[in-house]
Amino acid sequence: MSIAIHWFRRDLRLTDNTALNAAIAAHDQIIPLYVISEWKKKHPWCGAPRQEFLCGCVELLNKSLQQSGGRLIVQKGTADKVIAKLIHEAGVDAVYFNRDPDPYGRKLEILVGEAAKQAGASVHSYKDIALVERDELLTGSGTPFRVFTPYAKAWHRIEKTEPGRTASKFSVPKEIQSDPLPTLATWALTSDADIIAPGEAAARKRLARFLDGPVFAYSAARDIPSAEATSRLSQDLRFGTLSVREIYAKCQETSKGTRSANHRRSIDVFINELIWREFYQQVLWFNPEVLSYEYQERYRHLAWQDHWRPEKQPGGEAFQRWSRGETGFPIVDAGMRQLNATGFLHNRVRMITAMFLTKDLHVWWMHGESYFMQRLVDGEIASNNGGWQWSASTGTDAAPYFRIQNPWIQSKRFDPEGAYIKRWVPEVKDVPAGRLHAPPADVHLAKSYPLPMVDHQRERDVTLEMFRH
Numbered sequence: 001m002s003i004a005i006h007w008f009r010r011d012l013r014l015t016d017n018t019a020l021n022a023a024i025a026a027h028d029q030i031i032p033l034y035v036i037s038e039w040k041k042k043h044p045w046c047g048a049p050r051q052e053f054l055c056g057c058v059e060l061l062n063k064s065l066q067q068s069g070g071r072l073i074v075q076k077g078t079a080d081k082v083i084a085k086l087i088h089e090a091g092v093d094a095v096y097f098n099r100d101p102d103p104y105g106r107k108l109e110i111l112v113g114e115a116a117k118q119a120g121a122s123v124h125s126y127k128d129i130a131l132v133e134r135d136e137l138l139t140g141s142g143t144p145f146r147v148f149t150p151y152a153k154a155w156h157r158i159e160k161t162e163p164g165r166t167a168s169k170f171s172v173p174k175e176i177q178s179d180p181l182p183t184l185a186t187w188a189l190t191s192d193a194d195i196i197a198p199g200e201a202a203a204r205k206r207l208a209r210f211l212d213g214p215v216f217a218y219s220a221a222r223d224i225p226s227a228e229a230t231s232r233l234s235q236d237l238r239f240g241t242l243s244v245r246e247i248y249a250k251c252q253e254t255s256k257g258t259r260s261a262n263h264r265r266s267i268d269v270f271i272n273e274l275i276w277r278e279f280y281q282q283v284l285w286f287n288p289e290v291l292s293y294e295y296q297e298r299y300r301h302l303a304w305q306d307h308w309r310p311e312k313q314p315g316g317e318a319f320q321r322w323s324r325g326e327t328g329f330p331i332v333d334a335g336m337r338q339l340n341a342t343g344f345l346h347n348r349v350r351m352i353t354a355m356f357l358t359k360d361l362h363v364w365w366m367h368g369e370s371y372f373m374q375r376l377v378d379g380e381i382a383s384n385n386g387g388w389q390w391s392a393s394t395g396t397d398a399a400p401y402f403r404i405q406n407p408w409i410q411s412k413r414f415d416p417e418g419a420y421i422k423r424w425v426p427e428v429k430d431v432p433a434g435r436l437h438a439p440p441a442d443v444h445l446a447k448s449y450p451l452p453m454v455d456h457q458r459e460r461d462v463t464l465e466m467f468r469h
Contacts, residue, residue: 001028003092003135004122005030005092005096009097010129011240012061012241013240013242014167014200014240017164019097028171029173031415032172033074033086034058034074036075038077044370045379046373046379047374047379048193049191049193049343049377051189052184052191053377055183056197060200062074068170069169070172071178073177074179074182075178076186083095083119085118085425092120095116095124097109097126098240099128102281109176113125118127128243129244129386131160131245144282144283160248162245167229185245192340196377206232207250215251219266225348226422234378251271255267266469272362284381284382291381293391294395295396298363303362303466305318305363306319318453324340326354327405327450329426330445331351331352331411331421331436332414334349334424335353335424340455341456343378344376344378350387355391362463362466365394368388369385389404390433408439409437412438415436417431417433427446427447
């Protein structure tokens, strides 16, 4: 009886799971394994909202496996030690997993590979998280792309893999013991965020809803934070409750099924966001130092507030007011309150809040990057880092340092009626929309709402001087 372990990681689904399908095709029995990390209370790259979503996904994955005759084996510890122990206990012949694009996942894969081989099992890893992976797409000189536009053009020329089948029947060794399914208490966490529904079925409903209408207006409406105009699939890509191949294939199918050139262009704009995700994964793969340093070397000595305190949360009032949504800039405060309440933040407002922290408050982007990762359900290391470095003008394709978003203009342009602001900042719900998009001088917008904590024009000049120096 041939037995294999499938190590679930960022692929919490049974549909179009590359490594899982390969394991089922080659072996008689499968041990579907999820390894629970051992950290407690605080982690630099994730927090309670993301772990709560993960718990829901793991629970629903177990139910799907049970409906297919299997069960999820949950074990706590480090993956290399857990897998080596299972190999000895169950006589496992092979270990299968889908590759992770970040340096932490890469390091763990190396340890698992070494442990499995020492225990006598073969190791099989697969491309699954990206349509175009790692070094599949390089420049003509064989180097990684540093700029998005030429990367995107080359990305389109690569043939994409079609989605695979759904795993529907499992045989799991009965003697293998499992720990309880994880809960927030596993990591000594609590959460008061109202997060999106977890699991493969919920993800598939989100994709169907998006392709049934919103995708056709995506190009025009994606920047409007009050509209239900985005896919809301980011956490599903992060945890693999949907495969990127299925998303891409269904977008292509939808595009071919419409006669409207505008609709097709809108779908292309959405696909462009998938390409950004894979571009940032490649950047991180070849430049893991971006998690500690500015991508552009010439900007590694900027005079940020709280510079080089990456392991400590900034204690200054500026950062605290930003993180609580109490800056006196309504669009910034609305965004931070949405993030804190739901574990989600609209992408346009991610840019506004990130650029405000870096360009108006001059706080080192790494502190904002870490805060987002601890609050976001969809926290993706590569995309989050890329977005923060873009906003700080230190990354690839970075906005020139002199391009500094004005939060008043941004809110007027993308939330002209104040619908988004008033939803998340109820103190100003009775304030006329026009007053929300300009500095209120020395007059409070509402009795309980603070005055702007800084003068944007003055802080813009400070930022320009910081970069010039």
